[in-house]
Amino acid sequence: MIVVMNHGNNASSIQQVVDFVEKAGLKTQVSKGVERTVIGLIGDKTKVDRSVLESIPDVAEIIDVSKPYKRAAREMHPDDTVITLNNGLKIGGKNEPVVMAGPCTVENWEMLSEIAEAVKSAGAKVLRGGAWKPRTSPYAFQGLGEEGLKLLDKARAATGLPVVSELMDTKDIPLFLKYVDIIQIGARNMQNFSLLKELGKINKPILLKRGLSATIEEWLMSAEYILAGGNTNVLLCERGIRTMEKYTRNTLDLSAVPVIKKMSHLPIIIDPSHAVGHWDYVPAMSKAAIVAGADGLIIEVHSAPEKAACDGGQCLKPKLFSGLMQDIKALSKYR
Amino acid sequence: MIVVMNHGNNASSIQQVVDFVEKAGLKTQVSKGVERTVIGLIGDKTKVDRSVLESIPDVAEIIDVSKPYKRAAREMHPDDTVITLNNGLKIGGKNEPVVMAGPCTVENWEMLSEIAEAVKSAGAKVLRGGAWKPRTSPYAFQGLGEEGLKLLDKARAATGLPVVSELMDTKDIPLFLKYVDIIQIGARNMQNFSLLKELGKINKPILLKRGLSATIEEWLMSAEYILAGGNTNVLLCERGIRTMEKYTRNTLDLSAVPVIKKMSHLPIIIDPSHAVGHWDYVPAMSKAAIVAGADGLIIEVHSAPEKAACDGGQCLKPKLFSGLMQDIKALSKYR
Amino acid sequence: MIVVMNHGNNASSIQQVVDFVEKAGLKTQVSKGVERTVIGLIGDKTKVDRSVLESIPDVAEIIDVSKPYKRAAREMHPDDTVITLNNGLKIGGKNEPVVMAGPCTVENWEMLSEIAEAVKSAGAKVLRGGAWKPRTSPYAFQGLGEEGLKLLDKARAATGLPVVSELMDTKDIPLFLKYVDIIQIGARNMQNFSLLKELGKINKPILLKRGLSATIEEWLMSAEYILAGGNTNVLLCERGIRTMEKYTRNTLDLSAVPVIKKMSHLPIIIDPSHAVGHWDYVPAMSKAAIVAGADGLIIEVHSAPEKAACDGGQCLKPKLFSGLMQDIKALSKYR
Amino acid sequence: MIVVMNHGNNASSIQQVVDFVEKAGLKTQVSKGVERTVIGLIGDKTKVDRSVLESIPDVAEIIDVSKPYKRAAREMHPDDTVITLNNGLKIGGKNEPVVMAGPCTVENWEMLSEIAEAVKSAGAKVLRGGAWKPRTSPYAFQGLGEEGLKLLDKARAATGLPVVSELMDTKDIPLFLKYVDIIQIGARNMQNFSLLKELGKINKPILLKRGLSATIEEWLMSAEYILAGGNTNVLLCERGIRTMEKYTRNTLDLSAVPVIKKMSHLPIIIDPSHAVGHWDYVPAMSKAAIVAGADGLIIEVHSAPEKAACDGGQCLKPKLFSGLMQDIKALSKYR
Incomplete structure (x- = not known):
């Protein structure tokens, strides 16, 4: 799962995402790009509620990079x-x-x-x-x-x-x-x-x-x-x-x-x-x-x-x- | 309900529609146009199965002119x-x-x-x-x-x-x-x-x-x-x-x-x-x-x-x- | 082309449709059903503007029963x-x-x-x-x-x-x-x-x-x-x-x-x-x-x-x- | 831009992506997750052709994290x-x-x-x-x-x-x-x-x-x-x-x-x-x-x-x- 932050790269919002994710027991990897910062989540994503992430200020988008189905995959x-x-x-x-x-x-x-x-x-x-x-x-x-x-x-x-x-x-x-x-x-x-x-x-x-x-x-x-x-x-x-x-x-x-x-x-x-x-x-x-x-x-x-x-x-x-x-x-x- | 016949106006197909509808107790009105014949059904259409009509040869289309909902209308x-x-x-x-x-x-x-x-x-x-x-x-x-x-x-x-x-x-x-x-x-x-x-x-x-x-x-x-x-x-x-x-x-x-x-x-x-x-x-x-x-x-x-x-x-x-x-x-x- | 009138079968609206169509040189056939009246148009429909018909009171729907393409058909x-x-x-x-x-x-x-x-x-x-x-x-x-x-x-x-x-x-x-x-x-x-x-x-x-x-x-x-x-x-x-x-x-x-x-x-x-x-x-x-x-x-x-x-x-x-x-x-x- | 690799994390495919991107003058950041590896691109993405990336083996998806419009944004x-x-x-x-x-x-x-x-x-x-x-x-x-x-x-x-x-x-x-x-x-x-x-x-x-x-x-x-x-x-x-x-x-x-x-x-x-x-x-x-x-x-x-x-x-x-x-x-x- 990847969290994309709005243009502007507000440091406190980024920290809020990192804190929330790490409190759930996952690791994060923050990549600052030219236009946007993206935060990668490493670990068991089912422990993180996507919609809570969505409500953190400056979060532009949350992208699932793994398929949500497992047994059918x-x-x-x-x-x-x-x-x-x-x-x-x-x-x-x-x-x-x-x-x-x-x-x-x-x-x-x-x-x-x-x-x-x-x-x-x-x-x-x-x-x-x-x-x-x-x-x-x-x-x-x-x-x-x-x-x-x-x-x-x-x-x-x-x-x-x-x-x-x-x-x-x-x-x-x-x-x-x-x-x-x-x-x-x-x-x-x-x-x-x-x-x-x-x-x-x-x-x-x-x-x-x-x-x-x-x-x-x-x-x-x-x-x-x-x-x-x-x-x-x-x-x-x-x-x-x-x-x-x-x-x-x-x-x-x-x-x-x-x-x-x-x-x-x-x-x-x-x-x-x-x-x-x-x-x-x-x-x-x-x-x-x-x-x-x-x-x-x-x-x-x-x-x-x-x-x-x-x-x-x-x-x-x-x-x-x-x-x-x-x-x-x-x-x-x-x- | 209106039955539209294919171009060509095949008389036996038209008759088959008329017979089927009238046997169900409804009346029909046949209008021969320049390109197509249309057959209007007059009476209680719930007595006529639309899909049976669809399977009669030369039937091009069946059009409901009344709304299918009654109590909600x-x-x-x-x-x-x-x-x-x-x-x-x-x-x-x-x-x-x-x-x-x-x-x-x-x-x-x-x-x-x-x-x-x-x-x-x-x-x-x-x-x-x-x-x-x-x-x-x-x-x-x-x-x-x-x-x-x-x-x-x-x-x-x-x-x-x-x-x-x-x-x-x-x-x-x-x-x-x-x-x-x-x-x-x-x-x-x-x-x-x-x-x-x-x-x-x-x-x-x-x-x-x-x-x-x-x-x-x-x-x-x-x-x-x-x-x-x-x-x-x-x-x-x-x-x-x-x-x-x-x-x-x-x-x-x-x-x-x-x-x-x-x-x-x-x-x-x-x-x-x-x-x-x-x-x-x-x-x-x-x-x-x-x-x-x-x-x-x-x-x-x-x-x-x-x-x-x-x-x-x-x-x-x-x-x-x-x-x-x-x-x-x-x-x-x-x- | 068929003109479907609203429930109620208002006689003056029906007449207005008939007059408009016949003035354009087509014939009409009026079928009074249990719930609705439908008016069939017989003749060259390109002479009748569909949207004018739509604006006549009590017209519920206009249905084309012939295909609008000719040379491609x-x-x-x-x-x-x-x-x-x-x-x-x-x-x-x-x-x-x-x-x-x-x-x-x-x-x-x-x-x-x-x-x-x-x-x-x-x-x-x-x-x-x-x-x-x-x-x-x-x-x-x-x-x-x-x-x-x-x-x-x-x-x-x-x-x-x-x-x-x-x-x-x-x-x-x-x-x-x-x-x-x-x-x-x-x-x-x-x-x-x-x-x-x-x-x-x-x-x-x-x-x-x-x-x-x-x-x-x-x-x-x-x-x-x-x-x-x-x-x-x-x-x-x-x-x-x-x-x-x-x-x-x-x-x-x-x-x-x-x-x-x-x-x-x-x-x-x-x-x-x-x-x-x-x-x-x-x-x-x-x-x-x-x-x-x-x-x-x-x-x-x-x-x-x-x-x-x-x-x-x-x-x-x-x-x-x-x-x-x-x-x-x-x-x-x-x- | 983020490149998501297929499950399996094939090292040579990952390297192929990195090489291609870096040759175009951008930097990359590779994050190995539990299920997938994602590669972040940092720099001017207009220099990288998305569809070329798509054709590299094991690339599952390419995600744009910045908007493609600039002057309208x-x-x-x-x-x-x-x-x-x-x-x-x-x-x-x-x-x-x-x-x-x-x-x-x-x-x-x-x-x-x-x-x-x-x-x-x-x-x-x-x-x-x-x-x-x-x-x-x-x-x-x-x-x-x-x-x-x-x-x-x-x-x-x-x-x-x-x-x-x-x-x-x-x-x-x-x-x-x-x-x-x-x-x-x-x-x-x-x-x-x-x-x-x-x-x-x-x-x-x-x-x-x-x-x-x-x-x-x-x-x-x-x-x-x-x-x-x-x-x-x-x-x-x-x-x-x-x-x-x-x-x-x-x-x-x-x-x-x-x-x-x-x-x-x-x-x-x-x-x-x-x-x-x-x-x-x-x-x-x-x-x-x-x-x-x-x-x-x-x-x-x-x-x-x-x-x-x-x-x-x-x-x-x-x-x-x-x-x-x-x-x-x-x-x-x-x-």
């Missing part, structure tokens, strides 16, 4: 984390990219089983489907709830595919422990710290979506909450960020893939469906994600998008999905 | 909502703007009581203070929890000031019902829909902060969740949005004040402290908020910012706060 | 535009993706000729290099100017590679007509309308970079300026947009590729170097751009990045570039 | 700059806030003279009016050009009000020197560096609008271009930045006022009309701007907004403007 954990599901499927590291696919929302058994069979035969390895849906409007369909999880459980029994579904409330964790293989945390809950703390106490893999306007650093800090709690099974999921662009629902930040690969050891999954919001842009972005180095994809597929309970416009039909899976398979060697 | 509720606290203090409408002030975090009784007395004598009408703190890092101080609420309760007894504090978890609602006068929902939980639903079931005033990158429409939709549940005591709080600007922590969207006054009947409170993140910008923005028409302010005040447990850099000292309160009083007639 | 021009350079190289349509490569800035003949030979032997088809540089600071190196163009001209003579370089001022157009094969317009000048108008009067291919926070629609409108002037040789170039993310210089909006392919017939080139700002993220994003369907790439290559006059941190060394070119060649069949 | 120029127009009107410093008002676009003499008289009698001190208009669409009205400037000149003769109008092209500078008192540079040209350099060579006051998504630092760097060229008469103008919010055209960053007052000595003018884009939000934001400390306002006024050639929806009618001027006068003592 590749620096501290050079090897890729590989997540192993109950059925033995491995995600991350040198493993083949894993495609998770299924409907946005679980609607009924007939629909779910039809789609589950279709995505399985196309090569998907995990079935996705929402039971609780985060909807902007209180008047929109909110999902089947527990009934939805039971249908997913039934679909797993029928197809052998592990299932992923979104958790929105700490009180539902026991249900998710029982029925799903991967717990998804949606973009709107990325900084629901109460929820993240509870997820640190369990051992189930967590698919942590990036917040709508979260930086990669904040996203890794949210992963850090889960890791610090003791749950090391975290998958990151980029699903598009909010920008000025209106022709796509969000802007898929695909450069997050090489950035995460450099900064962290956690696997990264791309959700092209929510990122772009239109089915016809999904294949291009799916292929791009694979060659950019993603560890997997999560794609919405529906056999009758025009009847889907939500987000029909962004679903691929099984036939298109099946063709895309051929390309994905061929492209995985170019990661 | 001024159109449906022309009179200003006035919130009355337990001690009779009224917020909103023609009432004087209310200033809420206090430390970012409740640290101990000595500090809290000193600040509470200071803000009271300067003219603040509500005491603020965090007991649970949403921190980006799991390693940062997370607040005193229940002990913090008890200290706030004690401060209310000592000063007569109602208290506002942030709730982060549904399971803590009973404690907040017992100890606080206004429940604050932070920016990161603005779309924690599970939490919003629970807040609709109680009767305590809610201070709903705008999300980091939420549109005003999304913010009003979150208020709608609470209102739809039956709790009509919602105060909106603008606390800065995320932009490219780096000299301030966030960008205070002060134009949200006249926009909310036009679109909604709910009171709007401005939080200049979190918006700008530096104490020396707080007075200017506080005064600006008042003449822009805000119903109140929530300001961080600390008697020793350089010792504050968090966000010391954005706190006003009591003396500066007291001077600011004089200006605020003088300015309230220019709203 | 695929609707009006279904076939892909193919740009042919002087040496016969074709860009766009079914042609192989074209890689443009070279130093950020032309520094001297020795450096330029070394890099030009290197990128040529790796398979690049166009040589890039800046002669005038848009620098945030007036104190930074501003480029060699005309001397830089002459060196590019010499490099073309030596290697046979066509050259692309950035134009910043209308007064330099004659020089660019003489020395370069493609005129690049930088992100900061995307809405320099005086410059765009002049570019419409010449016939040289234009590489139009997307503005830092421009929407795709605004970008296509800037292309429209050039096309409307009579120059149909426009290449679009996505180079990253400004977002909250800080680990990359900008956020590469790769979904712009399928969006442009749908909305427009113009070729689209991706600049991964400026988008991400770090050389080690460039290969992943280059490969992703190709499979997403881009018509080409523009990549910074420098034989001694640690000595480059600017942007050394984002340059690939020739050896890494050469390896990347192998992948790009293999991937082009997956577009 | 208050640190270097503690006293407020006051701009004096030809008629003696002073803007900035302790002077009363100056209101500039008039139509978006100059349309004809009758309209212009009517509005000019109206804004003068309400208390405006400068007449605004566009002769060249930056329009997103090539098909929209582009302004009267030189004829517009002549009408402004005539209006100045009639009313005594100095005039401000937007310049879009270096070739028109002679006309602006002849006809206008303040040259406005629009948001889209804020980083048109060729234009900024030419403005540095003249002596006419420049109203430099902030770019659509420019940071305050970039804005001050654009001012620095003009100041470095020798023209010290720069007025900054905040006109709203691009955010996710859709209910206003842009988001007025009013906190830019206290930030600019702290960071710079240049006067700051607020343009509420373009920022919010709707006339009914303009009065609230105008009043807020004054108490936030702005040195002036630039407001669109039109006697018949429903007939305006552009942006009619954001114009105030003279009567409303006149009432607002009363409030502004009363509020200026609260700055």
Whole structure:
């Protein structure tokens, strides 16, 4: 951590910073430059409150030169984390990219089983489907709830595919422990710290979506909450960020893939469906994600998008999905 | 709701839209323009799923011409909502703007009581203070929890000031019902829909902060969740949005004040402290908020910012706060 | 164009809209919905001023249902535009993706000729290099100017590679007509309308970079300026947009590729170097751009990045570039 | 300037940085922390190329601790700059806030003279009016050009009000020197560096609008271009930045006022009309701007907004403007 002093180099303010830092047990190194004095802090910075420093007169800026995440950082954990599901499927590291696919929302058994069979035969390895849906409007369909999880459980029994579904409330964790293989945390809950703390106490893999306007650093800090709690099974999921662009629902930040690969050891999954919001842009972005180095994809597929309970416009039909899976398979060697 | 068809005006696609809409019990009006055909929907649009329409071939765009919020809309509720606290203090409408002030975090009784007395004598009408703190890092101080609420309760007894504090978890609602006068929902939980639903079931005033990158429409939709549940005591709080600007922590969207006054009947409170993140910008923005028409302010005040447990850099000292309160009083007639 | 009236359906305001529109020679169609009345405009909307409509009482919103660009729109021009350079190289349509490569800035003949030979032997088809540089600071190196163009001209003579370089001022157009094969317009000048108008009067291919926070629609409108002037040789170039993310210089909006392919017939080139700002993220994003369907790439290559006059941190060394070119060649069949 | 090395503290990379910096004539100070080594640079940093440093192995980050602007910085120029127009009107410093008002676009003499008289009698001190208009669409009205400037000149003769109008092209500078008192540079040209350099060579006051998504630092760097060229008469103008919010055209960053007052000595003018884009939000934001400390306002006024050639929806009618001027006068003592 570095404290930058205002122009003028007021000696008493500099001394106040030094005293405060040294009282906390750290060492300081003062460098007087031509325009500004900077004070380097050496030692355990968690003992120093940044905002107290900010309130000392003449402090212009405080700069963190080390990353605020530790357990999520590749620096501290050079090897890729590989997540192993109950059925033995491995995600991350040198493993083949894993495609998770299924409907946005679980609607009924007939629909779910039809789609589950279709995505399985196309090569998907995990079935996705929402039971609780985060909807902007209180008047929109909110999902089947527990009934939805039971249908997913039934679909797993029928197809052998592990299932992923979104958790929105700490009180539902026991249900998710029982029925799903991967717990998804949606973009709107990325900084629901109460929820993240509870997820640190369990051992189930967590698919942590990036917040709508979260930086990669904040996203890794949210992963850090889960890791610090003791749950090391975290998958990151980029699903598009909010920008000025209106022709796509969000802007898929695909450069997050090489950035995460450099900064962290956690696997990264791309959700092209929510990122772009239109089915016809999904294949291009799916292929791009694979060659950019993603560890997997999560794609919405529906056999009758025009009847889907939500987000029909962004679903691929099984036939298109099946063709895309051929390309994905061929492209995985170019990661 | 209006459905815009792609150039080409394919007759079978137009018919498919018309059929789908009329089957749901609405009427349609088809207008063939020079370049595009648009289909107007007349009737209860909640019966029509937008995303299903999106998946019909040749549908280019679907446009909502009515606002998605109803209970939060001024159109449906022309009179200003006035919130009355337990001690009779009224917020909103023609009432004087209310200033809420206090430390970012409740640290101990000595500090809290000193600040509470200071803000009271300067003219603040509500005491603020965090007991649970949403921190980006799991390693940062997370607040005193229940002990913090008890200290706030004690401060209310000592000063007569109602208290506002942030709730982060549904399971803590009973404690907040017992100890606080206004429940604050932070920016990161603005779309924690599970939490919003629970807040609709109680009767305590809610201070709903705008999300980091939420549109005003999304913010009003979150208020709608609470209102739809039956709790009509919602105060909106603008606390800065995320932009490219780096000299301030966030960008205070002060134009949200006249926009909310036009679109909604709910009171709007401005939080200049979190918006700008530096104490020396707080007075200017506080005064600006008042003449822009805000119903109140929530300001961080600390008697020793350089010792504050968090966000010391954005706190006003009591003396500066007291001077600011004089200006605020003088300015309230220019709203 | 559709005019949406405020709730209340004030008859005199509706009449005022109808009168204004019909006086301009268009027809109207009035649809009274449950909550709002909408008025459709049929005819040549360029005869109606949108902002005048906005100022009529009770007008809530005006919605354009047709795209504001015409010449840039695929609707009006279904076939892909193919740009042919002087040496016969074709860009766009079914042609192989074209890689443009070279130093950020032309520094001297020795450096330029070394890099030009290197990128040529790796398979690049166009040589890039800046002669005038848009620098945030007036104190930074501003480029060699005309001397830089002459060196590019010499490099073309030596290697046979066509050259692309950035134009910043209308007064330099004659020089660019003489020395370069493609005129690049930088992100900061995307809405320099005086410059765009002049570019419409010449016939040289234009590489139009997307503005830092421009929407795709605004970008296509800037292309429209050039096309409307009579120059149909426009290449679009996505180079990253400004977002909250800080680990990359900008956020590469790769979904712009399928969006442009749908909305427009113009070729689209991706600049991964400026988008991400770090050389080690460039290969992943280059490969992703190709499979997403881009018509080409523009990549910074420098034989001694640690000595480059600017942007050394984002340059690939020739050896890494050469390896990347192998992948790009293999991937082009997956577009 | 501080160079932060990657974790690992590779000795040869550290030496490479030290050698490079010292060869440029600066001194270095190396601080080995627990996690990272940081290298402070002491001396004239303009001699060191940042991007070359970035390309040295193991360099993680380069941090500027001094501001990149010098002539625009208050640190270097503690006293407020006051701009004096030809008629003696002073803007900035302790002077009363100056209101500039008039139509978006100059349309004809009758309209212009009517509005000019109206804004003068309400208390405006400068007449605004566009002769060249930056329009997103090539098909929209582009302004009267030189004829517009002549009408402004005539209006100045009639009313005594100095005039401000937007310049879009270096070739028109002679006309602006002849006809206008303040040259406005629009948001889209804020980083048109060729234009900024030419403005540095003249002596006419420049109203430099902030770019659509420019940071305050970039804005001050654009001012620095003009100041470095020798023209010290720069007025900054905040006109709203691009955010996710859709209910206003842009988001007025009013906190830019206290930030600019702290960071710079240049006067700051607020343009509420373009920022919010709707006339009914303009009065609230105008009043807020004054108490936030702005040195002036630039407001669109039109006697018949429903007939305006552009942006009619954001114009105030003279009567409303006149009432607002009363409030502004009363509020200026609260700055």
